[in-house]
Amino acid sequence: MSSPDDPQQEPARDEPAVGPDPVGPPQFAPYHHPAAGWGAAKSVTRFLVKEGAYVDGPRAIMRMNHESGGFDCPGCAWPDDTKGLHLDICENGIKHVTWEMTRKRVGRDxxxxxxxxxxxxxxxxxxxxxxxxxxxxxxxxxxxxxxxxxxxxxxxxxxxxxxxxxxxxxxxxxxxxxxxxxxxxxxxxxxxxxxxxxxxxxxNMCHEASGRALQASLGTGKGTVDLKDWEVTDALFIMGVNAASNAPRMLTALADAHRRGAQIVHINPLIEAAATRTIVPHEFVDMALFKSTKTSTLNLQPRIGGDMALVRGMAKAILEQATADPQALDRQFIERHTTGFEAYRALCGATPWEEIERQSGLGRAEVLKAARVYRDADRSIVSWCLGVTQHEHGVDTVREIVNLLLLRGNLGREGAGPSPVRGHSNxxxxxxxxxxxxxxxxxxxxxxxxxxxxxxxxxxxxxxxxxxxxxxxxxxxxxxxxxxxxxxxxxxxxxxxxxxxxxxxxxxxxxxxxxxxxxxxxxxxxxxxxxTEKDHQRGxxxxxxxxxxxxxxxxxxxxxxxxxxxxxxxxxxxxxxxxxxxxxxxxxxxxxxxxxxxxxxxxxxxxxxxxxxxxxxxLPLGFRIKQPARELVFLTPSGRAEFSTAPLPDVVPAPGTLALGTMRSHDQWNTTIYSDNDRYRGVRNLRTLVFLNTDDMRERGIAELDPVDITSTAKDGSTRTLNGYLAIPYDIPRGCAAGYMPEMNVLCAIGDYSTQSDQPIMKHLKVTVTKA
Incomplete structure (x- = not known):
């Protein structure tokens, strides 16, 4: 390798374009197809062609998640397949790698x-x-x-x-x-x-709430489950996760779980493509036959910030059942390994169903459906991402999830436990x-x-x-x-x-x-x-x-x-x-x-x-860092898993206001934008948008693709406004709205961070939306 202090020579192929490819007018059409599958394949092919990665791209695809000497995908942190799968890849991972392997250069010229x-x-x-x-x-x-x-x-x-x-x-x-x-x-x-x-x-902006909550409840700042647990669990509860875009390889686990009869409950204000059906790309027969697999058995749409109330309602239902059904609770586990149970039981009993319904935005019957899935499963995993953590009460919500798991001893055994989904590779x-x-x-x-x-x-x-x-x-x-x-x-x-x-x-x-x-x-x-690149050093x-x-x-x-x-x-x-x-x-x-x-x-x-x-x-597949809580060793002050007793927060928007959550589009990885499209949400050529409930739009006199102004009000009373964003009608609860980061980060005041986790509350901004 040349000396790093040699004069920089501009590569001959340095002919940078001034901007993105020309695009057409903004379009919106609801997406009704399975996640991944041929849509992902076509998107990847177009991307490889655009980047000129005819040879290096396919080579990377064949090696990037392989145990046999290849490199690991620098995208999301979803684990590699444990069975040696040779196409453990996804659309966004391929785009991420190809984006890095581009032949375009930016040098002194x-x-x-x-x-x-x-x-x-x-x-x-x-x-x-x-x-x-x-x-x-x-x-x-x-x-x-x-x-x-x-x-x-x-x-x-x-x-x-x-x-x-x-x-x-x-x-x-x-x-x-x-x-x-x-x-x-x-x-x-x-x-x-x-x-x-x-x-x-x-x-500090993503999973700080998860780490602090798990540390307080269990004495570890990480989840306790691994991919093998996902392969045998009876029930999966997926909260605040858009798997198709943020952890696409999770789709394989969801499809496998559904095929073997596991229950899969998606909990998210938006029903995302990953919460419906998928065609897993490496399953060639299904790809050829356009055969999709379900990725859910139940979809629940709480209001933004309503997850904690939903989980409290599930726990309340389990505790009420326990009066007549001794098997509803794992009493032996609770007695041997936890502290604070009686206080938590009293708290659940004192929380009215009416308040659970009001704060969650769900009817009692919907909450009971989720509770029934949890009660009937011998082993349950609860998995969550930023839809749970980026709130004022993010720590309390994650601790409430742990409370629910403790009630039935869903910890320290195969197929059970908390499973936060980290969004970035390391x-x-x-x-x-x-x-x-x-x-x-x-x-x-x-x-x-x-x-x-x-x-x-x-x-x-x-x-x-x-x-x-x-x-x-x-x-x-x-x-x-x-x-x-x-x-x-x-x-x-x-x-x-x-x-x-x-x-x-x-x-x-x-x-x-x-x-x-x-x-x-x-x-x-x-x-x-x-x-993706070789790192040559003296050794x-x-x-x-x-x-x-x-x-x-x-x-x-x-x-x-x-x-x-x-x-x-x-x-x-x-x-x-x-x-x-x-x-x-x-x-x-x-x-x-x-x-x-x-x-x-x-x-x-x-x-x-x-x-x-x-x-x-x-070693093959590397090694797993020890997790004391998985072995029922709790490094907490009590030496036990600790129930928490936080009150339910009031997350119902004031009249005339909406709760807005920021998120990524599908053709985006963190702040990297691959295009102005969001295939799974039916959007083309547009990022300056806001997804709204149709009744909220009607009430404000807003039609599809109308320009609107979005104004946030911070804790200190200051306001911030984005002008001329286009309104998109979407299946989202009343009182809720959503749009893309980083464009909408301007709406989150520097002082609007959680007092529990110090995270910016990107998923719970107080906004008004008016016709421009």
Whole structure:
């Protein structure tokens, strides 16, 4: 490989398009087809053709989830198939990989031709569609352009700025879920050796509520089930999850469960395509015959925020049945392994059915249907995603889910337990490997012993508090490992102002995005290898590890030549910044980068559950991090699983207002937009929209595709408005609305975060919608 400090040579094929392909007028037609199947196949084929990935795309498809030496999909965190399935893939995973493997390039000639001011007027699709970044760039304020910089000088700029801080807490180090475990460990080690726990991450916006709730109830911040449990359970309750878009490989598990007679209850304000039928692409006979499989036996549509009331109603029904049916409760489990049951039983008894119906938005008969499924199942799994967590009461709701599971002993046995669905490939691994702004004393003690440092003990900043600190001028250096922070964070104009107030912003990225254009007085773009690419170091081609949503840790090895000889791996970039910032550090940063096994050896001493890391991660399918709660060992103050007794929140919108939840379209992955289409919801050529109940539209005099204004009211009474969005009639409960992030993030005020989890309440914004 060429030296990373060689002058950047622009690839001959660098002919970036200015924007997206021309599109037609906005269209809406309800979608009535199975999820996945031929619709997914056609979409993937069109995408491969568009990106010119005629050879590399199919090669990636055949290898990206394989145990036999391929690389792991960098998309969602759904576990790999445990039986060696050779097409354990999905539409969005293929798009994600192909998007990274594009032949388009963004180098010095591109940045010389386009100023930051000009690029700021481009769409987010157009920015990322220019292709892969090819070398490190630094912002030149005099010309308003990014210009080339050597890696040595880039690291020195970062190091000098960090060394000159009067307090290490004036820096914040953000992490996206795309970062592998080895780079994650080095990143948090650098921050803590510098002296700060300012480690905000994407979990702060997604599943922080899940972690805090499970830790409080069970003594572990993770789910306890694995994919084998999904294969044998009697009942699946899927809450606040759009599986077809956000965890598409779950469709296989749902189809398999239905075929063997398991009950599948989908709980979501919107009935998504994944909650109806699917054609699993690797089932070739079914594909050929257009034969679909059901993915649900019951669909319930609570109002936005009504999940907790529904679960409370199910628990109330079970407890009422227990007076005549001794088998309705697992009394032995409750007596041996839990505490707080009597208080919870009294709470359920005191909660009127009328209030459960009012808050859930469901009739008593619908709640009883769900309760009957739960009662009749010997083993049940409850799975949930952001539709449950991004609320003021997200922690209480997840704890209520655990309460329900405890009633029938659905914990610590095969086919039963809580199963949160993490949306990004390694976001769970980030937390396991030290990205935590509230580290435990036990973690810090072990890190200190393994690495010979004295880590800070005070809690650091999470995502929201980091933005607020930047806005106040208290944080002046912001480093982001992956992601698109400027768009992912809430209150977009506020976040922009915060980033622009920094002395230095550093973005470690693979492609151009909005966060490169919303920057501090000094700014660096540091391009890294993608997970699809070979990582050559002195010790040979390196592998990195990731942890999936069910605590399995496995290796990922790239298969493709890097997009540019001037890219560095994420561990190498972290080590370069660390050495420059900590010139006298005793940590062997350069030695670590020569061979990642050395990083893993240190991790095995520093991290609970990673013992004997290098050997176990090379086992077939890797290894599963131990889950004490699965073994009925509860690391709670009581030493037992703890029932919670939170009151039901009032989630009924005030007259004239709606509860709005943000979400992704199908042709989108987090903040990356592949097109303006949302096939499963019947939308084409449109993202600036709002889905509304037809009765709510009629009441407001709004017709299909009418332009409307959407105004949110924050906790502090301030308002934010989006103008000219188009109204789409949809099957959604009255009083509810939905639209796409990141466009709608502007409606979530920086102060509108949960007091329980500190998460922005992206799924429960108070809005009014009026005809424009």
């Amino acid at each position: 591109f940045f010389a031709a386009h100023s930051v001011t000009e690029l700021s007027g481009w769409s987010d699709f157009a920015l990322e569609d220019q292709g892969r970044l090819t070398g490190p760039m630094v912002y030149d304020a005099g010309s308003d352009h990014y210009v080339p910089i050597s890696w040595k000088d880039a690291f020195e700029l970062v190091g000098r700025t960090l060394r000159e801080l009067d307090d290490p807490n004036r820096a914040a180090f953000y992490t996206s879920g795309r970062l592998g475990n080895e780079a994650t460990f080095l990143y948090q080690l650098m921050a803590r050796e510098l002296g700060t726990n300012n480690l905000p991450d994407c979990s 976001v769970q691994g980030n937390r396991a490997c030290g990205i935590d702004h509230r580290p435990s004393p036990e973690f810090l003690d072990r890190l200190a012993e393994a690495c010979g440092i004295d880590p800070p003990r005070a809690h650091g900043l999470d995502t929201v508090s980091a933005v607020e600190a930047m806005r106040r001028g208290e944080v002046t250096v912001f480093v982001a490992m992956g992601g698109n922070f400027a768009l992912a964070a809430p209150d977009t104009p506020y976040t922009y102002e915060a980033l622009r107030g920094c002395e230095l912003t550093v973005q470690v990225s693979t492609k151009l995005n909005r966060s490169h254009l919303v920057h501090g007085r000094q700014a660096l773009i540091l391009p890294c290898l993608g997970r 040979g081609v390196q592998s990195t590890s990731v942890e999936d949503s069910m605590s399995m840790v496995h290796l990922s090895v790239g298969m493709k030549r890097p997009a540019s000889p001037h890219l560095l791996s994420e561990p190498a970039i972290v080590a370069g910044m660390a050495r420059a910032a900590l010139p006298d550090s005793g940590t062997p940063w350069e030695w670590y980068i020569e061979d990642y096994d050395r990083i893993r050896d240190t991790m095995s001493r520093a991290l609970d559950g990673f013992e004997d890391f290098n050997r176990r991660v090379r």
